[in-house]
Amino acid sequence: MVLATKPHPPATIGATTRRVGVKTPDSIYEKVLVILSRYREASIAVVAIILVIYFQFGSNGEFLTSQFLSVVLRDTGRLGLIAVAEVMLMITGEIDLSVSSTFSLAPYIMVLLSIDLGVPLAIGALIGVVLGVLVGVLNGIITVRFRVPSLITTVGTLFLLQGIVVWIDDSQPIVAPVEEPFNAIFGQSLYGPSDSLFSWHAITAFTPFLWTVLAVAALALVLSRTTFGLHTIATGSNIVGAREIGVRTDRIKVYNFMIAGGFAAFAGIINTAQFSSADPQAGSPFLTLQAIAAAVIGGTSLLGGSGTAIGSLIGAFVVATLNNGLVMVGAQATVSDIYLGIAILLAMILNVQVNRLRARRRI
Amino acid sequence: MSPAVIPPLAPDAPVILEMSHISKGFGAVTALVDVSIKLRQGEVLALVGDNGAGKSTLIKILSGYHQPDTGTIVSKGKQVHFNSPRDARAIGIETVYQDLALIGDLSIYHNMFMGREYHKRVLGLKLLDNKKMRDLAEVHLKTLGISIPSVNSTVDLLSGGQRQCVAVARSIYASPTILILDEPLAALGVRESAHVLGLIQSLRQQRNVSIILIVHNYNQIFEVCDRINFLHSGEIVLDAATSETSEEELIRIVKSGLGRNAVAAESAETEPGQA
Numbered sequence: 001m002v003l004a005t006k007p008h009p010p011a012t013i014g015a016t017t018r019r020v021g022v023k024t025p026d027s028i029y030e031k032v033l034v035i036l037s038r039y040r041e042a043s044i045a046v047v048a049i050i051l052v053i054y055f056q057f058g059s060n061g062e063f064l065t066s067q068f069l070s071v072v073l074r075d076t077g078r079l080g081l082i083a084v085a086e087v088m089l090m091i092t093g094e095i096d097l098s099v100s101s102t103f104s105l106a107p108y109i110m111v112l113l114s115i116d117l118g119v120p121l122a123i124g125a126l127i128g129v130v131l132g133v134l135v136g137v138l139n140g141i142i143t144v145r146f147r148v149p150s151l152i153t154t155v156g157t158l159f160l161l162q163g164i165v166v167w168i169d170d171s172q173p174i175v176a177p178v179e180e181p182f183n184a185i186f187g188q189s190l191y192g193p194s195d196s197l198f199s200w201h202a203i204t205a206f207t208p209f210l211w212t213v214l215a216v217a218a219l220a221l222v223l224s225r226t227t228f229g230l231h232t233i234a235t236g237s238n239i240v241g242a243r244e245i246g247v248r249t250d251r252i253k254v255y256n257f258m259i260a261g262g263f264a265a266f267a268g269i270i271n272t273a274q275f276s277s278a279d280p281q282a283g284s285p286f287l288t289l290q291a292i293a294a295a296v297i298g299g300t301s302l303l304g305g306s307g308t309a310i311g312s313l314i315g316a317f318v319v320a321t322l323n324n325g326l327v328m329v330g331a332q333a334t335v336s337d338i339y340l341g342i343a344i345l346l347a348m349i350l351n352v353q354v355n356r357l358r359a360r361r362r363i
Numbered sequence: 364m365s366p367a368v369i370p371p372l373a374p375d376a377p378v379i380l381e382m383s384h385i386s387k388g389f390g391a392v393t394a395l396v397d398v399s400i401k402l403r404q405g406e407v408l409a410l411v412g413d414n415g416a417g418k419s420t421l422i423k424i425l426s427g428y429h430q431p432d433t434g435t436i437v438s439k440g441k442q443v444h445f446n447s448p449r450d451a452r453a454i455g456i457e458t459v460y461q462d463l464a465l466i467g468d469l470s471i472y473h474n475m476f477m478g479r480e481y482h483k484r485v486l487g488l489k490l491l492d493n494k495k496m497r498d499l500a501e502v503h504l505k506t507l508g509i510s511i512p513s514v515n516s517t518v519d520l521l522s523g524g525q526r527q528c529v530a531v532a533r534s535i536y537a538s539p540t541i542l543i544l545d546e547p548l549a550a551l552g553v554r555e556s557a558h559v560l561g562l563i564q565s566l567r568q569q570r571n572v573s574i575i576l577i578v579h580n581y582n583q584i585f586e587v588c589d590r591i592n593f594l595h596s597g598e599i600v601l602d603a604a605t606s607e608t609s610e611e612e613l614i615r616i617v618k619s620g621l622g623r624n625a626v627a628a629e630s631a632e633t634e635p636g637q638a
């Protein structure tokens with residue numbers, strides 16, 4: 001009976017002969033999947049580099065000129081800003097299809113305030129961003145309180161806001177006033193062939209892209225190094241479990257809708273500063289879809305629980321490169337959609353395959 | 364591990380938790396009807412009953428996940444209201460849920476500290492102190508004798524048993540005053556079960572933490588529990604010290620689907636007929 005009263009059972013548990021996570025992949029196919037899933041951003045970066053090389057040769061060296069790059073980076077910036085905001089939402093398992101209308105609305109209000117009431121652009125921009133954040137609150141509350149799927153909620157607010165902005169001034173584009181240093185800070189116009197690389201004009205031509213890089217870096221930090229980021233992932237990965245352990249999943253979702261709205265407004269304002277024009281139709285739903293495509297290509301799952309901010313910026317670069325590069329090498333503008341469609345499908349298949357592989361290797 | 368080594372709970376051990384007249388329904392389904400339970404300092408209370416009896420619902424009310432339709436919870440003499448699991452955790456109630464509440468996409472150490480993350484200030488920003496959490500998680504798991512490949516690996520790479528161990532480890536990390544374990548042995552092998560039971564037994568020996576344990580195996584109940592509450596169709600039909608009841612009585616009550624008194628009355632009625 002001495003043995004029976006031994007106070008401690010076997011020293012360790014869980015130590016099985018096969019250690020988890022160390023299991024070697026079985027086939028080359030699995031090996032490739034493992035590498036792609038582990039180095040998500042790196043693998044999409046490789047794709048981006050291949051595209052750049054292809055277009056550089058295809059266009060007789062015209063791709064890598066500051067003139068052309070400023071166009072690609074401008075588009076990357078605009079798309080990336082929206083894509084990265086969608087990444088946060090997609091990680092929580094939600095999506096925002098209304099961002100294009102916020103993209104149009106915020107700068108329109110900014111310009112109207114400036115023209116009609118003499119409000120400085122900087123103040124108007126702030127008001128525009130706050131407006132975008134409030135749209136996020138609306139989307140978020142309807143989604144979490146009334147349990148309407150965000151896919152539907154945001155289609156509703158998309159039409160609502162698009163209708164409002166078109167109705168305000170009979171869908172007239174307005175010429176936006178130019179104020180310094182506001183326009184210099186948020187990017188006024190594109191790099192011209194006669195500009196010296198170190199001119200004031202040349203530097204400001206890239207500011208929209210630099211803002212996006214800043215925003216992406218900030219969200220990457222939030223996602224991987226803050227409690228909010230952790231709880232965002234928890235919400236999308238296992239919402240019941242997250243609630244059980246005390247994560248305020250509803251709040252987390254609303255906050256991420258607010259981020260998406262604010263970023264969309266900011267992107268719209270930058271766009272208006274660049275073109276000195278506020279167009280009620282500046283953001284089309286197509287812009288939103290391209291941003292979501294950029295996020296998916298960058299390695300964010302539509303299923304929630306995982307995603308990468310940096311990947312979405314690279315994804316935005318790939319989309320912008322495809323859009324502009326194909327035109328430059330002489331393809332019809334619409335052909336880029338074919339490539340984009342294929343890229344999205346491949347990225348989604350990869351996402352799903354990686355998830356299945358993880359599930360299979362679990363036990 | 365024979366029960367003899369642990370002295371019975373002192374008769375004057377104070378009641379630290381009382382749930383009184385708790386009812387809860389989900390739409391048309393009535394999950395709990397006027398349930399009252401008492402938990403004393405250092406006690407290990409077994410909550411038993413068939414699937415669907417309402418065990419998980421009851422402990423989810425105590426953990427703050429559900430709010431009761433009626434009834435009160437009194438903790439250490441004070442009435443408490445839990446609007447969320449955060450409130451319950453804040454006063455030292457930790458729960459291992461039946462579904463474990465682990466986040467598959469996050470690392471083991473992030474799961475361990477979910478809801479009580481450590482931070483550090485970097486350039487004025489409040490960032491996660493991942494190194495600290497990683498180290499603490501590693502030490503904690505080692506102390507408990509739980510072996511996992513690395514605290515960095517994500518939870519969805521773990522086996523069912525390993526996950527259960529991680530969830531149990533998380534629940535006792537902050538030295539709770541009340542520990543709720545909802546079928547913590549379900550996915551465990553014989554050896555792992557013995558280990559977790561040993562863990563419960565050593566917590567019981569110290570009598571610092573009160574435990575509510577949901578298990579189906581009667582051997583395990585009689586091995587580690589001081590008291591049994593039997594839940595049937597949302598009602599408590601038996602509340603007895605393990606020393607005052609037996610497996611046979613439990614089985615009789617399960618079969619009848621009625622309470623102890625009802626079973627006793629029934630057999631008193633049938634006896635003359637048989638004679």
Ligand SMILES: Nc1ncnc2c1ncn2[C@@H]1O[C@H](COP(=O)(O)OP(=O)(O)O)[C@@H](O)[C@H]1O
Binds near residue numbers: 393
């Ligand atoms: N979230 C819920 N929504 C609706 N019904 C529920 C919910 N949770 C539990 N129930 C119902 O309440 C009853 C008790 O369930 P539960 O507490 O899980 O039982 P047990 O843990 O004893 O097996 C069951 O009939 C179950 O279907």
Ligand SMILES: [Mg+2]
Binds near residue numbers: 418419420545
């Ligand atoms: Mg249960």
